[in-house]
Amino acid sequence: MIVKPGKPYPLGATWDGKGVNFALFSENAAQVELCLFDNSGQNEQRIVLREETDFIWHVYLEGVLPGQYYGYRVYGPHEPEKGHRFNPHKLLIDPYAKLLSRPFRWDKSLFGYRIGDPEEDLSFDEQDSAAFVPFSVVADTSFSWGEDRRPSIPWHKTIIYEAHVKGLTQLMPDIPEELRGTYLALASEPVINHLLRLGVTTLELLPVHQHVDESHLVEKKLTNYWGYNTLCYFAPDLRFAVQNTKLDPLAQFKTMVRSLHAAGIEVILDVVYNHTAEGNHLGPTLCFRGIDNSSYYRLVPDNPRYYMDFSGCGNSLNMRNPRVIQLIMDSLRYWVCEMHVDGFRFDLAAALARELYEVDKLSTFFEVIRQDPVLSQVKMIAEPWDIGAGGYQVGNFPVGWAEWNGKYRDAVRKFWKGDLGMLPEFATRISGSSDLYEQSGRKPYASVNFVCCHDGFTLMDLVSYNQKHNEANLEDNRDGQNDNYSWNCGVEGPTEDPSILQLRLRQRKNFLSTLFLSIGVPMLLSGDEMGHSQKGNNNCYCQDNELSWISWKLTPQEEKFLQFVCELIKIRKTEPVFQRRKFFHGRAIRGSEVRDIRWLDINGEPLTDESWNAGYIKSFGVYLAGDMIEDVDEQGNPVEGNSMLIFFNGSENPVSLTLPKRREDKPWTIVFDTAKDETAPEEYPGGSAYPLKERSLVLFRGFREKENKQENLSSS
Template identity: 40%
Template sequence: MTMITAERGAPQRLGASVAADGVHVAVFSAHASRIELCLFDPAGINERERLALPGRAGDVHFGFLPGLAEGALYGLRAHGPFDLAKGHRFDPAKLLVDPYALRLDRPFVYHAALGAPVARQLDTAALVPRAVVCRPDAGALVLPSRAPGFTYELLVRAYTQRHEGVPAPLRGTLGALAEPAVLDHLERLGVETVELMPLTAAIDERHLVRLGLSNAWGYNPVCQMAPDPRLVPGGWAEVRRVTEALHARGIRVLLDMVLNHSGESDHGGPTLSYRGLDNATYYAADPAEPDRLVNDTGTGNTFAFWREPVMQLGIDALRAWVELGGIDGFRYDLGTILGRGPEGFSPDAPFLRRLAGDPVLKDRLHVMEPWDIGPGGYQVGRFPAPFLEWQDRFRDDVRRFWRGENGLLSALATRLSGSPDLFAGPGRDAASGVNFVAAHDGFTLADVVAYEDKHNEANGEGNRDGHNENHSWNNGAEGAGADPAILAARQRDIRALLATLFVSRGNPMIVAGDEMGRSQRGNNNAYAQDNETVWVDWTAADEGLVAFTARLARLRADTPALRSPAFLTGAEVDGAPDVTWLGADGTAMAPVEWQDGERPWLGARLAVEGSAALVYLHAGRDVLRLRLPPPPPGRTHRLALASDRPDEPERALEEGCDLVVASRSVVIVVEA
């Protein structure tokens, strides 16, 4: 029998920590009477021993195993009350995965026998991954912190599953992102930051298993510190290799972290880790009915981020991805949860303060998805510095303008200005916002202009899931089977949407593959489609659209007036306002023009010191002929881009000439 001792005291870190002569194990549980460490044979099949952790320091159970080495496989069992009235669900028949595990020997696979309470006292060892004792190298290098700039949201498995330039064994894995063919594409586009969708070990929801589907997005995690073996078979070494390869191209890496809930779902979900170790501490519950979990996430459970063990778990998970993997920052799914307490959301919540002040994390990028489905869950603009925020207001206002709705000039001007209505505040600027016209959650960019209504039938929920208000349009015929004129109109609208994104103050974000024209055939909630619906088809890439996107990114990077983080306010720059909203005669718009509810176009001169650009956005159906304002002395106008003529090179404009703006197009003129 293996010896275990408490003589060395509680280790500083929870989980399994490798020492020169053995392994320390420490597990949090405030309500367990005993925690057992279960050791498995090298194949991970047979449970070799169960050893009670002999030490306890407060709520931490611990022990030291001399002679145990890196690579050992283990799980946990927790003894304590099964008392639903108090929120306790202890069941030593359940093999539990260590929340601090850094590696798993296999992925999670849902099985009905994992559920509670019907499966109480049924041993689940055959159904649960084993944690692997490991000692990954710490001290991974990250890039200096700055605004993310042009961000590329990327679903790892879907991105390279069909990429013929990636070796077959790597396709669909994180390691594929380090391949030259992939890196070259990102560099060609001008991507500044890759935002990876979740990599942490996750499990399919039970309703998807019944439908024969699987979770393609990974927003149902169990172990926030363990890379999923399906996506990252090489573990932390693979994470580090990929971040180093991206860093070598000057590309930062954000990771989408799901800290708001776990894959254990509601009271009938599987017991895998937190529920079995200390359900009453980890999860928020109704005080009057402790077994009824709060569901502000819409997934069945919500982590209680006002409690110290949960806060510490979140901080430690984020530190692991920075120190072990070289991750430059994070995007937080349902980030409002992280600021919730028993009384609701607060921008001064303990976890947010702690995150902003942590010595490892304070200089990393932190991007919030600033909403959840709970009471008061929509908090766009309320997160303090240094947090950045996704903003759906940009998406909706821009889509509505290009859809052809009237009365949107003021709203569009506000979005082009960096959304000061949302983000003006201490320590914040336009770079506090992440702008997008399409994200993973919703229509693809191509589908925005091809489908007026969602088509989520394949998800098995009767088309009830997904957004209903998409502000989309179909240009005369729905879906892919359109005639050339309709396809050309869609391409024109896609380019106009992209151009609007790149000329707006803030950080522009697109979804990987949208620059190639990918479609999900109208599915605006494709989380359950791990198939060709979401897999990027590189052979069908629209190379013209790829080139146009890259051109926009270069123009933004080369033109300070387009990439400045300052809000547009009318403040003086080089003897003129930083923004002048232009009328048809080239002078500033009169107040009455703002009240023209049917005017389908907006023009602006944007300026920072030493740089200026004219931008015209025209959503109408007729050609506009506009007078350009005279350039400052010593400068000339250059037509940098017209979205209706994507291949036309830059050219000088004659002084005093009129500018012709085609219908449904964006024109950018640079003062050179």
């Protein structure tokens, strides 16, 4: 091994075929040591980094190969009251490490202060942590991608499937047992066949960056199953990697992406850049805290011993520091360019826009992404809130971003729950939420619509429980959201009552029908298509067991429900009117009486202002004109399709609908009725009556003849 000065860029450990360049940012360090270990984790060799350029410490070691274990020890002031927590007794993970040697193991030596000392974090601990902290590993990133091509699904044609790597695959019987719960399981034929059968276009994965199980969970023999406690923004989580195989975790992840791309499916990662696993001032010293605490973390200005916390997890990354912005941008580009992912969903994204205290949509973070030639071309989804003051920012993210639309979720839940006064809000949400996105120049696909996600009730539990039941989390049922807008249909939890079971099934159909017939980007929670229940637990973040894992043993009824969901998605993908790129006008267009959307009462007549303002209206219809989409396809041809008619009955009583008349007296063809097990494609003339049961939805199709250029309702 020959020691050379090396270069300050790129940061991290970079192998060039002859040796490895190591580079680490620390503005306030007095000295940095690179520590090399053999594969047993022993025989530590320390090399002082004597080169420092613009606060980046660097060295080049000729002869070092991929697979080398390493870490850092960083010297500097231990003055927590001033924001500095240097402690060279703690081995530190490289923030740019692309691979770790082993999972985390908790031990008192991981803390920079003496546990139990009256001075708490002001004390100084001299125990060496090298035996417990994972080693960073020099990675060989080479991989044969072949002809891998990104599916590049347009936003308006995107259908997202949110899943957990292990939860989706752990109980899948057709996957070899040794592969279950891993990246390679997601690359397997059974999983891909299921996704293709559903018809989803995009797989959104819960966090796959290396995470840490919080110590209080480990003490309770629980784990952070969801993984929203990440530390290494470049390293794939080892828990999803197959052991004892020639493919390292990097290659396994890439194999997964390549296989999904080959099937035409995009991969989006849920990423957590708002905080790290080092927690608050009493947390462990694993990485950033020991490298340069005051640079990497947002500290309380008047008392820098403590951390600003916009996530509820103890700390917040310092988005005011250019090197922190660079860390996040380098991580994002790495996952796009090297790992070939297609986009990101940002956990608690509002926290990333807090340069001062308020959320600023013109913050540096968003501006840097907007001008980046790589990241500006992939899908960016914000969870548009955090726990700080003013943190609920639905509708306030800039152009180029889509958002989880929490207002859509709540409105749809309340409507089908039977709440009064929901008609205006419900209609706004299912038609694209123009009130949130149009004024800022965004399109309907800025709204990621969902009824359920990983955080909260599953669809089955949404219709089976009025209250959360989180006792398994061992927090006395205090955790998790209290306001779920759920309804148990008459009995809390499991029941054998056939009438309640039938009602729950209908409600599930209503929810998903609403989701896939709404304008915007639909997101389906994995397992909801198969009746997955978490027994009323709406916060399964720590349940790495069958409470969270999806069962593939479907009853005949659940198999029929799965087929219903597949047909729903097929309808969405084949009917252009549900894939709008532009908002509805809702008024006469081009000097005619043709309208692109019309809201109807149960008599088939336009809803009056009185009806809109009446808080008791729970039954209504919406007509979507297939020849007024006002868009062109990729070849420049006008986008036209069938007209669609949806009637919603959220009331407790059946209603008799009068179908509106169509031009030339053409009939309506029923597509499905959620109150029926099966629906034959019968024709109904305009003006005829249709009986719609309580709490149900019916969809009609108005087939359009190609020569007819103006398909619309005859009444104006």
